Amino acid sequence: MSPLFLFLSFVALLSALGVVFAKNPIHSVLFLILTFFSLSGHYLLLNAQFLAAVNIIVYAGAIMVLFLFVIMFLNLNVDTEPHKPALAKIAAAIAGGSLFVIMIVALRDIQLPAVNGTTFDSQIGMVDKLGMVLFTTYKLPFELASILLLVAMVGAVMLGKRETGERHF
Numbered sequence: 001m002s003p004l005f006l007f008l009s010f011v012a013l014l015s016a017l018g019v020v021f022a023k024n025p026i027h028s029v030l031f032l033i034l035t036f037f038s039l040s041g042h043y044l045l046l047n048a049q050f051l052a053a054v055n056i057i058v059y060a061g062a063i064m065v066l067f068l069f070v071i072m073f074l075n076l077n078v079d080t081e082p083h084k085p086a087l088a089k090i091a092a093a094i095a096g097g098s099l100f101v102i103m104i105v106a107l108r109d110i111q112l113p114a115v116n117g118t119t120f121d122s123q124i125g126m127v128d129k130l131g132m133v134l135f136t137t138y139k140l141p142f143e144l145a146s147i148l149l150l151v152a153m154v155g156a157v158m159l160g161k162r163e164t165g166e167r168h169f
Helices: 003-021 025-045 049-074 086-108 127-136 139-160
Strands: none
Touching (some): 003 025, 025 049, 049 127, 127 139
């Protein structure tokens, strides 16, 4: 294992724990941004430059700005937060522990595929290879997804459009 992989793993785990245990929601979002950047570093180590760029642009950029906007818009503080009873905390701990046990049992019998070093293609995560696969093998699903997004965008515009008689000043 390379030292860079170990460093990025250490940063990702510590920042993920910071997301969970941070008292301030703004600090939690900042820890989540650090987690996304460390995961992008892992993608770069795996020679998946496109995924690293998309992870930084979409998740660390757009989604985190949206999270920060919502958190600041809600103006959360300790006074407005409802009190959680002890029974709810115990139930959450039991549910989380049972989920952890189920995951361990489910993952115990998984066999990892053997990696053959002679068939490894170093160009597999590059953008040009991804584009060739996307526009040849997966052309129909790509086009259907674009039509679905176009219909959703038109629907959002139509729902957001107000009729001329509905405006009240």
